[in-house]
Amino acid sequence: xxxxxxxxxxxxSKNTFTGSIPMExxxxxxxxxxxxxxxxxxxxxxxxxxxxxxSHRDLDLSYNDLEGPIPKAWRDNKGDAVKKFHxxxxxxxxxxxxxxxxxxQALTRIKHRNxxxxxxxxxxxxxxxxxxxYIERESLAxxxxxxxxxxxxxxxxxxxxxxxxxxxLSYCHHDxxxxxxxxxxxxxxxxxxxxxxxxxxxxxxxxxxxxxSSNCTVLxxxxxxxxxxxxxxxxxxxxxxxxxMGRHPSELISLLSSPNAKDIVLKDVxxxxxxxxxxxxxxxxxxxxxxxxxxxxxxxxxxxxxxxISRVLGSPMNSHCNLSAEFPCGN
Numbered sequence: 084x085x086x087x088x089x090x091x092x093x094x095x096s097k098n099t100f101t102g103s104i105p106m107e108x109x110x111x112x113x114x115x116x117x118x119x120x121x122x123x124x125x126x127x128x129x130x131x132x133x134x135x136x137x138s139h140r141d142l143d144l145s146y147n148d149l150e151g152p153i154p155k156a157w158r159d160n161k162g163d164a165v166k167k168f169h170x171x172x173x174x175x176x177x178x179x180x181x182x183x184x185x186x187x188q189a190l191t192r193i194k195h196r197n198x199x200x201x202x203x204x205x206x207x208x209x210x211x212x213x214x215x216x217y218i219e220r221e222s223l224a225x226x227x228x229x230x231x232x233x234x235x236x237x238x239x240x241x242x243x244x245x246x247x248x249x250x251x252l253s254y255c256h257h258d259x260x261x262x263x264x265x266x267x268x269x270x271x272x273x274x275x276x277x278x279x280x281x282x283x284x285x286x287x288x289x290x291x292x293x294x295x296s297s298n299c300t301v302l303x304x305x306x307x308x309x310x311x312x313x314x315x316x317x318x319x320x321x322x323x324x325x326x327x328m329g330r331h332p333s334e335l336i337s338l339l340s341s342p343n344a345k346d347i348v349l350k351d352v353x354x355x356x357x358x359x360x361x362x363x364x365x366x367x368x369x370x371x372x373x374x375x376x377x378x379x380x381x382x383x384x385x386x387x388x389x390x391x392i393s394r395v396l397g398s399p400m401n402s403h404c405n406l407s408a409e410f411p412c413g414n
Contacts, residue, residue: 320378
């Protein structure tokens with residue numbers, strides 16, 4: 084193998100190869116693509132390979148049992164983010180094993196500009212970790228919680244964050260086959276990049292819907308069944324209000340179910356760390372709030388589908404929509 088020094092592309096994926104990666108691959112200095120995924124390789128990456136001029140987009144070592152460092156030259160210029168699963172007590176181990184598996188299954192089957200990208204993972208009895216694209220800024224929750232940082236998220240940028248999350252959830256619910264439910268949407272799990280574009284992360288509780296079952300969830304203490312994606316819709320509604328208010332909307336949610344709900348005024352719920360919005364931006368904020376409130380409907384079946392929300396928020400004419408009209412709720 085070391086004599087193939089003029090080889091440009093080497094794809095040995097899905098061959099059930101076992102053992103360590105041959106160090107002779109390091110002599111193939113002309114390689115522009117290397118795919119060793121879906122085998123049974125183990126051990127670390129040979130140091131002889133570190134000199135290869137490959138980036139993470141030209142290299143695929145996934146679905147093996149590798150461990151050890153990733154050569155810095157192979158990473159994106161931005162670097163990578165690593166999520167490590169530490170040794171745990173027996174009662175916690177099963178929970179985190181499930182989360183580890185869920186993230187891999189979800190993120191290797193989906194791709195969207197507003198969902199964090201998984202570059203690879205290591206599954207070894209001594210160490211488990213996931214390698215993601217590096218998102219430059221902090222979580223949405225962190226930025227909203229510090230006034231000096233929250234002011235960077237002006238009203239237009241906040242509306243853009245709402246749209247990005249909307250499009251990502253619509254993609255998961257309606258464009259993936261089978262549909263994918265996140266089940267843990269919150270401001271902690273929305274990461275912002277250098278341009279303050281949102282990326283949904285943490286798919287440890289995610290679940291693909293079984294096309295051969297009803298996919299319904301029974302509500303505790305009742306005989307009512309709901310589609311599981313409606314839980315994502317509710318969480319999205321909470322998230323939208325948090326983005327607009329700059330804090331968790333628990334008090335507002337309680338007020339919505341009281342007789343005083345009709346007295347809510349936009350200016351009283353807007354994040355006070357930002358200046359008042361212009362009239363056009365205020366209209367978009369009102370529309371987003373109306374959608375968010377619809378997402379919090381006590382009857383899950385009455386909550387709008389993410390596909391509908393994505394469509395109306397993506398339309399420049401959304402401010403002309405009839406807010407009193409019934410929202411399409413999907414199945």
